[in-house]
Amino acid sequence: xxxxxxxxxxxxxxxxxxxxxxxxxxxxxxxxxxxxxxxxxxxxxxxxxxxxxxxxxxxxxxxxxxxxxxxxxxxxxxxxxxxxxxxxxxxxxxxxxxxxxxxxxxxxxxxxxxxxxxxxxxxxxxxxxxxxxxxxxxxxxxxxxxxxxxxxxxxxxxxxxxxxxxxxxxxxxxxxxxxxxxxxxxxxxxxxxxxxxxxxxxxxxxxxxxxxxxxxxxxxxxxxxxxxxxxxxxxxxxxxxxxxxxxxxxxxxxxxxxxxxxxxxxxxxxxxxxxxxxxxxxxxxxxxxxxxxxxxxxxxxxxxxxxxxxxxxxxxxxxxxxxxxxxxxxxxxxxxxxxxxxxxxxxxxxxxxxxxxxxxxxxxxxxxxxxxxxxxxxxxxxxxxx
Amino acid sequence: xxxxxxxxxxxxxxxxxxxxxxxxxxxxxxxxxxxxxxxxxxxxxxxxxxxxxxxxxxxxxxxxxxxxxxxxxxxxxxx
Numbered sequence: 001x002x003x004x005x006x007x008x009x010x011x012x013x014x015x016x017x018x019x020x021x022x023x024x025x026x027x028x029x030x031x032x033x034x035x036x037x038x039x040x041x042x043x044x045x046x047x048x049x050x051x052x053x054x055x056x057x058x059x060x061x062x063x064x065x066x067x068x069x070x071x072x073x074x075x076x077x078x079x080x081x082x083x084x085x086x087x088x089x090x091x092x093x094x095x096x097x098x099x100x101x102x103x104x105x106x107x108x109x110x111x112x113x114x115x116x117x118x119x120x121x122x123x124x125x126x127x128x129x130x131x132x133x134x135x136x137x138x139x140x141x142x143x144x145x146x147x148x149x150x151x152x153x154x155x156x157x158x159x160x161x162x163x164x165x166x167x168x169x170x171x172x173x174x175x176x177x178x179x180x181x182x183x184x185x186x187x188x189x190x191x192x193x194x195x196x197x198x199x200x201x202x203x204x205x206x207x208x209x210x211x212x213x214x215x216x217x218x219x220x221x222x223x224x225x226x227x228x229x230x231x232x233x234x235x236x237x238x239x240x241x242x243x244x245x246x247x248x249x250x251x252x253x254x255x256x257x258x259x260x261x262x263x264x265x266x267x268x269x270x271x272x273x274x275x276x277x278x279x280x281x282x283x284x285x286x287x288x289x290x291x292x293x294x295x296x297x298x299x300x301x302x303x304x305x306x307x308x309x310x311x312x313x314x315x316x317x318x319x320x321x322x323x324x325x326x327x328x329x330x331x332x333x334x335x336x337x338x339x340x341x342x343x344x345x346x347x348x349x350x351x352x353x354x355x356x357x358x359x360x361x362x363x364x365x366x367x368x369x370x371x372x373x374x375x376x377x378x379x380x381x382x383x384x385x386x
Numbered sequence: 387x388x389x390x391x392x393x394x395x396x397x398x399x400x401x402x403x404x405x406x407x408x409x410x411x412x413x414x415x416x417x418x419x420x421x422x423x424x425x426x427x428x429x430x431x432x433x434x435x436x437x438x439x440x441x442x443x444x445x446x447x448x449x450x451x452x453x454x455x456x457x458x459x460x461x462x463x464x465x
Binding site: 059132133138145150173179183190258262266272 | 409412
């Protein structure tokens, strides 16, 4: 095993770690509203999401071989650049998880790779036109569109149901909520696991471990390991972000949960169909806030929404900064396997310390359920007269 | 400056209106299903006719939603 093989092995390990953080960071996208209303118990919800993310990873293998294709110069991509980008994405995912902010894992990955590329080859290697047209404009438009559509949809459905008691009509949306959340989980597995597969393939092609071009084929072990990593991450459940999205932005009722997840799924799939891969996180967050605007009497906590938007604005530059720093450190240490090992050790130690800190102040699954759930044991207790 | 960049505004607009049609459409169909289901329950309790037709309408709405889900999965597979 030469130095190149060691670097590629560490890139694969970092990519799978990113995939894991992607899973637990984004569990909220699919299941926060379902858990908040009590439509499914927290552990059951994350288990379903994990299975669907795993299945989703196998649905389509038309991998975008360059995750940052059209955004950075392909000639500037080396395994060390990819590694630096992954470090930037992992660090930003962990930081936003700690603060309970639903930020985009995809944008973190793109930001990390852009930063690492700038450190390696200068800003000339970044295609800023591509960054603006493929990432920034869809990132601004998608949550706004999702929010408006969810507000209209939820407003109309409450208007249709105005002659029925709220408690009675809302209960009818339980299985719709489970179905729409499941579709988002499946779409997430298809989109996000493939990004990691693309990153690993990129490193393998650069190391001549597999061939690119017409003979390009994603190795089975890459597919299975990526599917497993994202599913495990999803099962672990990023409870801090689930709590924010399900209970802090707005009190979610079943028609809202159904409406926001349905709109999110259609926006993601329609955009994907016309060639604009979006951030699932941003679309779902926009839809959840919009559903709060659409429900009569609901109050959106705009302070929390503002903090989430600030997180989105910081994602690209922050991940880029960490990505550039990682590359610079490796470069100072000789740009070899030694530098990659040093950065890996620092990252593992940092992740361990964060895990210890989380154990001291954890967010429990029960905290992710709304104060007034529609379904489940808590709702049954509330229904019993004192 | 944004308009100087080569952005495919047509595709973005297409994504927006397709999302609007399917997203709001599915929510409204679900609303009809819920109303039909509630009406059917009320009519059954009151021993009034028409409950079967309302159950059929609920079923049709559920089938329409399942068809939309199947279309969504087809889009994922076809990506």
